[in-house]
Amino acid sequence: MSIFGKLSFKDQAFKLRENAILDAATSVLGTKGYDLMTMDDVAGAVGISKPSLYKHFKSKEDLVGEALIRLIDGAVDYLAQLDAALSPKNKLAALLEWALRVRLDGGLPFLPSTSAHVRDMLMRNLKYVTRVLKLNGQIEKLVLAAQKSGELDAALPSDVILFSYYARTCDPAVEYLQRFSKMSNEDIVRHMLQVAFDGFHPAR
Amino acid sequence: MSIFGKLSFKDQAFKLRENAILDAATSVLGTKGYDLMTMDDVAGAVGISKPSLYKHFKSKEDLVGEALIRLIDGAVDYLAQLDAALSPKNKLAALLEWALRVRLDGGLPFLPSTSAHVRDMLMRNLKYVTRVLKLNGQIEKLVLAAQKSGELDAALPSDVILFSYYARTCDPAVEYLQRFSKMSNEDIVRHMLQVAFDGFHPAR
DNA sequence: GTCTATAAGGAGATAGAC
DNA sequence: GTCTATCTCCTTATAGAC
Numbered sequence: 001m002s003i004f005g006k007l008s009f010k011d012q013a014f015k016l017r018e019n020a021i022l023d024a025a026t027s028v029l030g031t032k033g034y035d036l037m038t039m040d041d042v043a044g045a046v047g048i049s050k051p052s053l054y055k056h057f058k059s060k061e062d063l064v065g066e067a068l069i070r071l072i073d074g075a076v077d078y079l080a081q082l083d084a085a086l087s088p089k090n091k092l093a094a095l096l097e098w099a100l101r102v103r104l105d106g107g108l109p110f111l112p113s114t115s116a117h118v119r120d121m122l123m124r125n126l127k128y129v130t131r132v133l134k135l136n137g138q139i140e141k142l143v144l145a146a147q148k149s150g151e152l153d154a155a156l157p158s159d160v161i162l163f164s165y166y167a168r169t170c171d172p173a174v175e176y177l178q179r180f181s182k183m184s185n186e187d188i189v190r191h192m193l194q195v196a197f198d199g200f201h202p203a204r
Numbered sequence: 205m206s207i208f209g210k211l212s213f214k215d216q217a218f219k220l221r222e223n224a225i226l227d228a229a230t231s232v233l234g235t236k237g238y239d240l241m242t243m244d245d246v247a248g249a250v251g252i253s254k255p256s257l258y259k260h261f262k263s264k265e266d267l268v269g270e271a272l273i274r275l276i277d278g279a280v281d282y283l284a285q286l287d288a289a290l291s292p293k294n295k296l297a298a299l300l301e302w303a304l305r306v307r308l309d310g311g312l313p314f315l316p317s318t319s320a321h322v323r324d325m326l327m328r329n330l331k332y333v334t335r336v337l338k339l340n341g342q343i344e345k346l347v348l349a350a351q352k353s354g355e356l357d358a359a360l361p362s363d364v365i366l367f368s369y370y371a372r373t374c375d376p377a378v379e380y381l382q383r384f385s386k387m388s389n390e391d392i393v394r395h396m397l398q399v400a401f402d403g404f405h406p407a408r
Numbered sequence: 409g410t411c412t413a414t415a416a417g418g419a420g421a422t423a424g425a426c
Numbered sequence: 427g428t429c430t431a432t433c434t435c436c437t438t439a440t441a442g443a444c
Contacts, residue, residue: 014409033239033319033320033321035237035239036319038436038438039437040437049411049412051409051411051412051441052409052410054438054439055409059438060438115237115239115240116237117237117240150406152405152406153402153404153405153406153407154406155406156398156399157385157387157395159381159385159387160381160395160396160399161404163384164377164399164404166376166380167376170376171371172370172371172374173364173367173368173370173371176367176370177364177367180363180367181361181363183361183363191360191361195360195364195365196403196404197403197405198357198402198403198405199399199400200356200360200400201355201356202354202356202359242420243419243420244419252429253429253430254421254429255427255429255430256427256428258420258421258422259428262421263420264419264420409444410443410444411442411443411444412442412444413440413442414439414440414441414442415438415439415440415441416437416438416439416440417437417438418435418436418437418438419435419436419437420435421433421434421435422432423432423433424429424431425428425429425430425431426427426428426429426430
């Protein structure tokens with residue numbers, strides 16, 4: 001049995017094309033952002049026509065929603081596969097590292113919602129909201145556990161850590177370093193992790 | 205002599221309206237972002253018609269450029285007015301605090317350029333680039349001085365600190381805290397400063 | 409299911425009257 | 427300098443042939 005399970009050949013091909021579309025959408029979304037991404041861009045990148053694209057996804061919002069759902073699922077899968085023996089803080093660090101690598105490889109940031117427009121659109125997408133809440137619940141638990149054990153600062157409100165953590169996954173400094181410094185991706189990830197957890201101050 | 209110097213009454217009124225337009229553009233830009241801001245939005249917010257708007261600013265790009273130039277100038281002025289006796293790191297902290305307060309008051313973040321489109325547009329704006337380079341030179345000097353004196357981590361590449369510093373001025377965690385936590389603006393600013401300089405780790 | 413062709417509407421920019 | 431009305435282009439989405 002293939003990885004497609006019981007799907008017919010036709011359905012397999014359909015799934016494959018759907019994934020190719022999501023890949024293209026992810027790539028365009030990463031470079032141009034939601035507002036400037038056009039359905040023509042995506043169709044062109046996949047090599048199909050626009051009406052065919054609409055056979056797979058009923059609207060631009062739907063397409064983008066599915067692309068982001070795939071991203072969130074990737075994060076949840078990554079968390080699930082981590083060594084259970086890792087401490088909460090080390091799990092958070094590993095997930096942030098994963099998110100930064102995904103972005104450096106041309107993927108999307110979580111929280112693509114700097115724009116109020118995009119955020120509102122996503123909040124109307126029930127399927128997306130469900131997945132985000134699932135991931136958020138896991139991250140929140142890790143933050144609280146890390147604060148309790150003293151790995152993270154318990155004096156900070158956990159909201160501050162949580163939201164700042166999300167913000168670090170889409171930190172624009174990553175793009176600027178990639179663009180203007182000669183640093184390797186490895187070094188960028190390492191330094192971004194250090195700045196997130198230790199800030200700018202020297203080790204005391 | 206008024207603050208307008210030698211300007212005629214007509215020119216004074218012109219300047220006043222121009223400032224009102226920039227205020228409106230700043231506000232719309234802050235809530236909707238560049239791509240979704242329409243010239244109708246701005247004209248409507250000021251209470252003039254679109255053609256009148258185009259008498260003051262020859263294009264949308266021009267208008268946005270001027271609004272951002274005014275913001276950068278505000279930052280430069282703020283820096284210049286700081287107590288010269290402050291240490292480099294404390295100057296950086298004060299400027300970050302100023303930038304966060306501007307945003308919490310409905311203003312714009314620096315570095316509105318999460319989008320490649322907007323960034324490229326701004327980079328073609330010579331006047332804007334000149335101002336940004338001026339501000340950047342001052343901030344870079346402060347970073348290097350703070351690293352040299354040991355106030356900031358000298359083991360980090362200064363690029364990493366510099367770009368991350370800019371990123372903190374537009375940290376989306378600010379909006380999320382304002383929206384979803386019951387925290388006062390004062391507390392938000394205080395916590396964001398702590399997270400920027402000390403990270404998530406507890407004081408050691 | 410795929411395409412060519414097109415409808416429908418939005419947004420930047422301007423013509424021309426006053 | 428200001429406005430009403432309009433031009434033009436672009437983008438989402440679909441109709442209809444194969």
